[in-house]
Structure formats: structure tokens, C-alpha cells
Amino acid sequence: MSGVRVLVGTHKGAFILTSDAKREQWQVSGPHFAGWDIYHVKGSPADPNRLYASQTSGWFGQVIQRSDDGGQTWEPVGNEFVYDGNPGTHQWYDGTQHPWEFTRVWYLEPSPSDPDTVYAGVEDAALFRSSDGGQTWQELPGLRDVKGHLWQPGAGGMCLHNIILDPSDPQRIYIAISAAGAFRSQDGGQNWQPINEGLKSGYELPDATAEVGHCVHSIAMHASRPEVLFMQKHWDVMRSDDSGDSWYEVSGDLPSDFGFPIAVHAHEPNTVFVVPIKSDSEHYPPDGKLRVYRSRKGGNEWQALTEGLPQSNCYVNVLRSAMAVDSLDPCGVYFGTTGGQVYASADSGDHWTPIARNLPAVFSVEVQVLP
């Protein structure tokens, strides 16, 4: 029988939760890299035992860890992220220009076909690629040519926090940057264009429809329908039917359209999950009720999923990379909270169970289905 492995990055280490395909009994291993911020852990689709982890610290900088045995043992690999050439400057909080400075890796996206190729999204926002299993990293600097001097950090830093490699076209890459927007490359990352038409950020930007500057929190795609993208923006849940050329709002009847993660069902490309958060100044669920909202119609009409989730006095947040789906049938859905809970549903969100209750604040959740 196949199994499931959930990779959890937290404020104080990584945890690996495993179960058989029933997804009822869970074993927890960890903390791995105890005491460090683990921003993201992700497995290679081409070799599920190949994992990459971003281990980072305000004191000691960046470490990239690699495992070749599904997370039982780890090896530190390359941590030298040097911008290509003279990186120039971007906007700073006070409106001045500020030099590009590497801080940390937010997101790791392994290639679908080569376990040794992996992309890293970093702060200050840039995209790096390794083709030697993480030993060395090279920037794809064309991204920062897209009005990078106008990008500026949001409250969480100027981070590239989301990378989607189009499964139908190896040359097409989507990325998202906090307080800069979404961007697309159609030539493997050499050249980029902003894909923010239709986004409206009247509360956050002086020009609500600016080409760059939108605070994109997360983007998601279904592999069978790669031209359709979903986005959780700072405010607004958005959809594009033309590979990001244009966006329209599908927040519909959500109790709040602020939030961080967004995910698409593994088998139903029109089924989307979000976790509404009250507001940007109150990073907790509306009414103290932790509710995942599911739309089976590609947005606009949303259903609250509450069974097994706390429905009173709940004031946790769910961060942008902290929700994932598995590819079993029925589809499993997972998310982690800043209160250290990881919730799982083995039935597309109808019922939820905490599979870990007292971890450090959860930064990221990824899931693998094992042969």
C-alpha cells in the first residue's frame, strides 16, 4: 500500500509526518535542524526520497539541506547565493533605493524530471537554480530586470515565495513576490514579464492597477489545466484563464477575501481551497472560527469546511506555504497553523483531524504520496 509523507517547516525545525494511504495513524519524526527556522521542505517529483530544505537563521544565515533517503539523514549542500553581476538597487521603505541583499531562501521547487535540478526563491527577491543537487546556485537575473528597481519589501520582507513549473511546458515558469506581484517566463527563466493585469490593490498602492507592486500571497495551478491560475492576493481571491495574461476576482461570498495560501484539488481542477483571515491588521480567522473554504466552481461560490476544526476562540494564522494537497483518491488536504497544529483531511476537506497539535509555528506544509 502506498503511503503519505507530510513535510512541515516550522519556526524551530522541520518535522516529517508519515502515514499509510488511509491517513488515519501518523508518526512524527523531528525536530530536524532543531532551533532553526525551516522555511520550506519539498520533495523531488522525479525521486520522492530526494528532499530539499531551507534552513535559515537571523544569526547564522542560510543553509540548504538535502536528503536522499526521504528525510532520515540529511547533508548540508551549497549555501552561496550571489546575485548575478552588480545587483543594483530596489525601493526601500522610505522611498530611497536600497542595494539588493540576500537574506534567506523562502521556497524550493524541485524539477519535475531531474532530482538534481531545483529552483530557489529568495529574499531579497530573486530566483536561483541549481543543477547539481543544490551544491551550487546560479541566479536567473532576467527577473530583476522587470522593473526591479520599483519593487519594495512588504511587512514580511521582499521575498520570492512561490514557484510553479508548468508541467505542460518546461520553458514556462511562474513566480510570485510579496509586494511586487506575479511574473512569468516562457523561456526557462531567461526573460520575464509581469502578469498582474486585472489585479486591483487600492488599499495598498497609490495606483491600484500598477504593473508591479501588488502583494501576491500565493498562486496555484492544476496540472491538467495549466492555463488556469488561482491567486490569493493580500486582499482578493483571483483567477486567470489565460496563463496570467489577465485576472478576475472570484472572492464571491467568502467571509473575508484576505488570506495567505491557496490550493487546487488534486483531481478536480475547478475545486479550490482558501483559508480566510480577518484582515491584514488582524492575522486570525473571522469570528475566531478556523474555516477552510472550498469552491467546487472555480471560485465565487464558497462552502465553509468546519468539521473537526476549532469553531470558537481560535486566533491562529495559516501562512502562505502552509497548505498542500495529496494525489490519493479521495484527495487529502493539509494545512499548518502559527499555533503549531497540522490539520489533515482525507476526504477533500469534509472532515479534519489534527495530525500534530503542538509544533512550533508552522511556516510550510508539503505532501508526498509514496509508491
Next chain:
Amino acid sequence: MRVILPTHLWRLAETDREIELVVEGAPTLNEVLDALEDRYPVLRGTIRDHVTKERRAFIRFFACGEDLTHEPPETPLPEAVVTGAEPLRVVGALAGG
């Protein structure tokens, strides 16, 4: 000479809290850090920037009851550190409450 590392770094390097390094002559802080990184390459980038070799902001260097953090890194280390009578301590600075 003796170097004491902060917990996260000696665990990362899979060594002990206190390590012994052999550095010839009257070594400077930079030469000791070079030797440390040669022996434990995983520490590259965790104490100093890869390229500029500048100290990371929240790293401190203490020895003989003194804070050497802001000494020029080309300054020879105190004799007691060179002889091993006193350790060079690499410290993660206090930050926060």
C-alpha cells in the same frame, strides 16, 4: 588554539562545542576563521559573508574577557588565545528580550 562555537554552529558542523585549531605564527581573527572554514566548510557563510568576508550582523567574537568584535579583523589575536590558554568564543549576539 581553542575556538568555542555557538550551539547551532557546532551541531551544524557535527563537532564539539570547543574545537582545537592549529594556526601558524601570530594569527589574526580572519586567519583563524579561514582555518575554521577550511576544516568545516559547512560553516562558510554562517559567520562571515561568502564574498565580502564581513562578519554577519549578529555574530560576536569574545576572548580574554574582551569583546574583539569591532577590532580590525587583521589584528593579531591576544597571546593567551594563540597559546590556547584562553579560547576564542564565537557568539550569537543577544537579540530580543
